Amino acid sequence: MEKQDYLSIYHQMVLIRRLEEEAAQLYQQGKIGGFLHLYIGQEAVSTGIISARKPQDRIITAYRDHGVAINVGIPAKQVMAELLGKTTGMSKGRGGSMHMADTQKNFWGGHAVVGAHLPIAAGLALGDQYAGRDGVTICMFGDGATNIGYFHEAVNLSKVWKLPVLWVCENNQYGMGTSVERASAVSEIRRKADGYNIRNERVNGMEVMEVHAAAERVLETVRGGEGPYFLEVTTYRFRGHSMGDPERYREQEEVKCWEKEDPIGIYRDILLFQQKIAETELAELERQVMTEIKEAVEYAESSPEPEPQTLFENIYVDETVGG
Amino acid sequence: MAKITMREAISQALWEEMERDENVFILGEEVGVWGGSYAVTKGFYDHFGEKRVRDTPISEAAIIGAAIGAALTGLRPVAEMMTINFAFSAFDHIVNETAKLHYMFGGQFKVPLVIRAPGGGGRQLAATHSQTPDAIFAHFPGLKVVAPGTPEDAKGLLKAAIRTDDPVLYIENATIYQLRGEVPDGDYTIPIGKSKIYRPGKHATLVTYSKMVDFSNKAADQLAQDGIEVEIVDLRSLRPLDMGPVIESFKKTNRAVIVEEGWQSFGVGAEVAARIYEEAFDYADAPVKRVAQKEVPLPYNRNLEQMALPQVADIVKAVKEVL
Numbered sequence: 284m285e286k287q288d289y290l291s292i293y294h295q296m297v298l299i300r301r302l303e304e305e306a307a308q309l310y311q312q313g314k315i316g317g318f319l320h321l322y323i324g325q326e327a328v329s330t331g332i333i334s335a336r337k338p339q340d341r342i343i344t345a346y347r348d349h350g351v352a353i354n355v356g357i358p359a360k361q362v363m364a365e366l367l368g369k370t371t372g373m374s375k376g377r378g379g380s381m382h383m384a385d386t387q388k389n390f391w392g393g394h395a396v397v398g399a400h401l402p403i404a405a406g407l408a409l410g411d412q413y414a415g416r417d418g419v420t421i422c423m424f425g426d427g428a429t430n431i432g433y434f435h436e437a438v439n440l441s442k443v444w445k446l447p448v449l450w451v452c453e454n455n456q457y458g459m460g461t462s463v464e465r466a467s468a469v470s471e472i473r474r475k476a477d478g479y480n481i482r483n484e485r486v487n488g489m490e491v492m493e494v495h496a497a498a499e500r501v502l503e504t505v506r507g508g509e510g511p512y513f514l515e516v517t518t519y520r521f522r523g524h525s526m527g528d529p530e531r532y533r534e535q536e537e538v539k540c541w542e543k544e545d546p547i548g549i550y551r552d553i554l555l556f557q558q559k560i561a562e563t564e565l566a567e568l569e570r571q572v573m574t575e576i577k578e579a580v581e582y583a584e585s586s587p588e589p590e591p592q593t594l595f596e597n598i599y600v601d602e603t604v605g606g
Numbered sequence: 607m608a609k610i611t612m613r614e615a616i617s618q619a620l621w622e623e624m625e626r627d628e629n630v631f632i633l634g635e636e637v638g639v640w641g642g643s644y645a646v647t648k649g650f651y652d653h654f655g656e657k658r659v660r661d662t663p664i665s666e667a668a669i670i671g672a673a674i675g676a677a678l679t680g681l682r683p684v685a686e687m688m689t690i691n692f693a694f695s696a697f698d699h700i701v702n703e704t705a706k707l708h709y710m711f712g713g714q715f716k717v718p719l720v721i722r723a724p725g726g727g728g729r730q731l732a733a734t735h736s737q738t739p740d741a742i743f744a745h746f747p748g749l750k751v752v753a754p755g756t757p758e759d760a761k762g763l764l765k766a767a768i769r770t771d772d773p774v775l776y777i778e779n780a781t782i783y784q785l786r787g788e789v790p791d792g793d794y795t796i797p798i799g800k801s802k803i804y805r806p807g808k809h810a811t812l813v814t815y816s817k818m819v820d821f822s823n824k825a826a827d828q829l830a831q832d833g834i835e836v837e838i839v840d841l842r843s844l845r846p847l848d849m850g851p852v853i854e855s856f857k858k859t860n861r862a863v864i865v866e867e868g869w870q871s872f873g874v875g876a877e878v879a880a881r882i883y884e885e886a887f888d889y890a891d892a893p894v895k896r897v898a899q900k901e902v903p904l905p906y907n908r909n910l911e912q913m914a915l916p917q918v919a920d921i922v923k924a925v926k927e928v929l
Binding site: 372373374375376377378382384385386391392393394396399400401402403404405406407408409410411413414420432433436437439440443444596597598599600601 | 631657660662668674675679681683702703708710711712713715718747750770771772
């Protein structure tokens with residue numbers, strides 16, 4: 284990796300963090316509706332994974348998807364516009380926080396029903412296998428999703444059909460407010476992959492370079508036609524499940540303890556002390572991010588609302604017949 | 607014109623579309639080596655091979671989910687639910703993903719997917735395997751739902767379903783696979799979302815679809831002996847629902863009976879009757895009547911089951927009541 288690559292990863296992580304902080308404020312001001320699930324604390328996971336992918340690799344994730352949106356290169360202003368429900372958002376204001384996607388960037392959503400996107404990921408991989416392309420489908424999901432039937436059906440199918448899928452379980456310790464230990468028969472989630480004879484490993488999701496290195500390595504084995512691989516990435520969300528979370532299920536001590544493992548702080552130290560990047564350079568980059576966020580909010584707020592007559596657009600591709 | 611069965615019509619449509627387009631493939635339980643639970647895909651595996659005729663595990667959610675994913679990559683999957691009763695295990699993927707992806711992501715996603723699902727009662731399979739839940743699926747904007755009642759429509763509608771870029775639920779009735787009828791020679795399609803006059807008449811309008819077209823026709827034959835000429839409108843598609851020929855016919859006959867195999871409450875008949883009243887209230891000379899399944903889980907016992915299902919005699923009686 285070149286210096287620019289290291290800085291790009293830092294830029295993405297800081298951008299996600301600030302974007303989410305800004306989104307939380309806009310939510311409290313009533314400018315963002317619906318549910319809002321923040322990625323704060325988990326930035327190293329999607330940043331590490333996606334920085335290792337090739338352009339032909341598809342990515343699909345669950346509803347905590349703003350980080351992925353930034354990582355695949357969607358401008359912050361467009362993400363913000365979708366959060367505000369504007370026409371300039373990727374989904375033209377039809378999807379909102381939980382349904383971001385950009386097929387041009389091989390980002391296939393943003394799916395809000397827990398686990399439902401796992402079978403779809405298998406199908407995306409099937410499409411590439413069928414056509415003889417060498418893309419890998421990267422499917423990210425939470426620990427909670429491994430307890431629903433979709434997980435087991437999809438993971439089993441991926442092995443039976445030797446599909447090019449990289450399963451990435453973001454184990455942030457809680458499915459909403461229920462801890463992994465209270466919800467899953469095995470708390471080391473990767474062991475579930477053993478049941479399907481799928482190669483697996485666990486990596487520290489607070490260390491972006493560890494995630495990146497693991498992803499880079501295993502993506503190539505999947506690309507080589509050896510079938511699916513399962514990565515469990517341990518992480519922690521510093522904020523509640525969504526904005527409406529009273530957080531009765533965990534002690535503030537626990538949160539504080541994990542906050543010492545802040546993935547951005549850890550990576551910043553790596554840049555300063557291992558990569559010998561000057562602090563002034565990082566500070567400059569952090570200032571740029573603040574400007575980017577400010578411009579994103581301005582762009583989103585000044586973007587037009589969808590026109591009422593567009594309500595019925597895109598129900599069908601073939602609109603020659605009515606609803 | 608050749609006279610063939612419903613089974614042959616469906617099979618021919620699949621075969622011809624697979625010959626025409628390399629991107630069309632079949633997946634489902636026992637579609638390959640076995641040849642299809644209802645022998646619709648008999649011979650396909652040997653001819654097209656395992657890549658395009660894919661046996662799946664018993665995983666309905668994964669079948670539909672994988673089909674969605676493959677469709678997103680540009681393939682044209684035809685996914686088979688062994689029976690429509692098992693489609694409930696994939697209900698989320700059918701109504702929550704298939705029907706919504708195009709709209710929810712602002713038109714970015716296309717899901718050219720066909721789901722074949724045989725249903726219907728009368729085979730002594732008891733309550734869980736005998737349902738005609740067509741109306742439930744027709745409830746969701748974004749999904750197209752067709753249910754042909756003749757070999758001509760079965761073949762033409764399936765070809766249209768495979769060729770459209772929208773997802774289509776193609777509902778078959780498992781008790782009419784042997785029903786014979788003439789089909790045009792060569793390649794043809796029947797437009798989705800177009801109902802038609804199946805049998806002209808002037809005294810009353812019978813609105814129906816799928817297996818009940820044949821039952822309604824038998825009722826019409828009996829009524830003709832008494833000099834009563836009923837006009838039969840075959841809906842063919844439930845969504846989009848084409849009320850044009852229904853309203854036109856009703857304005858002429860001023861009387862209507864709606865015949866469906868599913869339960870009456872919240873059913874196809876309820877929808878059609880409401881639309882008749884909304885669009886042609888002033889033309890009504892009698893209350894619209896419905897013939898449908900009795901409100902009971904279908905029993906195993908042959909006599910009881912037949913009591914619960916709509917019969918030709920019920921249709922004759924209902925027509926006489928509106929005259």
